[in-house]
Amino acid sequence: MHLIWLRSDLRLHDNTALAAACQRGPTAAVYLITPGQWLAHDDAPCKVDFWLRNLKCLGQALGELNIPLLIRHADTWDQAPQVLLQLCQELSVQTVHVNEEYGIHESRRDAAVAQALEAQGLGFYRYLDQLLFQPGSVLTKTGTYFQVFSQFRKVCYNRLHSALPRRVPTPKAQAALPLASDAVPEQVKGFAPPSDALRALWPAGEDEAQRRLAQFADAQISYYKDERDYPAKPGTSQLSAYLAAGVVSPRQCLHAALQSNQGEFESGDIGAITWINELLWREFYKHILVGYPRVSRHRAFRPETEAVAWRHAPADLAAWQEARTGLPIIDAAMRQLLETGWMHNRLRMVVAMFLTKNLLIDWREGERFFMRHLIDGDLAANNGGWQWSSSTGTDSAPYFRIFSPLSQSEKFDGEGRFIKQWLPQLASLNKKEVHNPDAVGGLFGVADYPRPIVDLKHSRERALAAFRALPSRQAVGGVYE
Known part of the structure; x- marks a missing residue:
């Protein structure tokens, strides 16, 4: 046997x-x-x-x-x-x-x-x-693992041109064995079952994963590049949990995307190209796990950033975790995470940058909190994303590039639809007020909604100072978007 x-x-x-x-x-x-x-x-x-x-x-x-x-x-x-x-x-x-x-x-x-x-x-x-390419087979000319995604992607493209990974045939039925299957436990001690509402958002099984993949490839992938950044729109595939558990394979995803784009991954439908790019980001971060094992040990990919003077600020951390920072786009995103086990990808970057830059709290606190709540939690992707946002990782955002929660909110949730969905106490505000209730709420702000826990301008300057103080950093002007 x-x-x-x-x-x-x-x-x-x-x-x-x-x-x-x-x-x-x-x-x-x-x-x-x-x-x-x-x-x-x-x-x-x-x-x-x-x-x-x-x-x-x-x-x-x-x-x-x-x-x-x-x-x-x-x-x-x-x-x-x-x-x-x-x-x-x-x-x-x-x-x-x-x-x-x-x-x-x-x-x-x-x-x-x-x-x-x-x-x-x-x-x-x-x-x-669970990957398209064996770790160790996509290397630089000097035989090392790539540290920059764009260079990694270029080699992957060359490999895909010459040989697409094939899907594997499904086994046929075998003769019955004198062995009974065991019952799968309904739950495991120490892991409380989620709400029925959360479960309903994520039906189990390959049929559901294939249904989502087919629907996305047939009806939505062309709009992916334009709509994926808007959390109130259904612009993403909603496949991440199924990929993380291996209910769908990256090969199946790649072939579905290629089929929607006449077999192309570098030209044609920009939505399909962008989504294939995201599959390669997933690939890149798993290769990083193998090539640079320190990231599996809770270490910064960029060693010099281990010296960042992170703040020990338990009250601020708790406010971030509990969706009461007083910044609506941050709180709405955290509420989405807490109630659905998932967060929109653009918002993962926004809330991560807020924690690590505006609150100057160690990225490891955020990485751990996300893993404890994400239904699609994946070490490589989660670590890669957090280190990108905190400017400690591979191919990371320059430390002086700091997302403004207000600008991001106005740009990607202009009507405030996402904010109002998750923060109903702000439903009466107009689309200008909803991004920053503190600016319009008078002396006491908006009822039932907290005042901001941090001054964005001051906290941005504090973050820039902390990173400029690192031994190998040079002072550079800030970018705030």
Whole structure:
């Protein structure tokens, strides 16, 4: 018998390790419940719930192919080698197949499992699946990992021209095995189930992921470049949670985008080109995890920025976390995160820059808070985004480029529709007032809405001073947009 160990690849179709295992002969699948590890990695309760719901759907789909789904418990990844070895011995498994995951802890886990299995004469096979290109295969001319996205993208384009990654065939039904599937738990202790309203926003299963992908590629992708920055518009694909859990693959996304654009990724439909670009950003940040493992260790990509004099300001941090900063676009975005497990991408940048620049609070506080609430939480993308916004990362915003929450709000939510959706206490304000109620609210501001916790102009100057003080920085004029 052969075994596929499922992780962040919760799908039947275009699953490299699953297809490889099934080609070898009778196959079973296993998933490890690892609550201690999830807590250590700040995985959000709504994300754990999403995984379990998708796992249940996948178990049913596998069952139709007579592939039993087994559930085992290993509180942390340290226990994975022993748990998997014991399962292999119980079932007389010959080979174990996995789709590769990235990050220092994931690599160590897989190396330890491989060592334990191979010591007993069992095969352990790893496959490229959640990326288009193997980390280490897209390098600079001097053989190092890229640090600048535009250069990375150029090499990816050249590779895509010569060989598009192919989708993998779906396994056919196998003869029934004398092995029953295990029930997928409805919830795991330590991870409270989310509200029914949140669950309804994110239905589980490959059918839903494929429906979203098809709808986006058919009806919305052409407008993606123009509408993706406007949080009140349905301008994004809403696929990030499904990509993070592996319910849909990047290959499936790429092929859908190419099909909508006559096979082109550098010319033609600007919306499709822009969306493929976002798939490559996702790719870039995962390659960074492998090439620069310090970012998996809560370290700044740019070492000199470890010296930034971040403020210890628990009251300000709590106000940001609880959506009561007194700046409507910030509070509306944080309310969206808290209630839906997701935040619009433009707003992720705006709230991250507000925390790290205007409040001068360490980006790691924001990164951790996001992971604890995002249904699409992904180490590489989340870390990459936070370090970009805080000017500590690869290809990051120059430290003197600081988004003004008011300008961003007026530009991307001009009518105030998004703000009013999430902050109904501001519904009576007109489209000019809603971005900055403090300016029109008189002595006491607007009822039921706090005054701003920070002066934007002063805090901007404070951030510029903190970054100029770094040893390798030179004083440069500010940009405020």
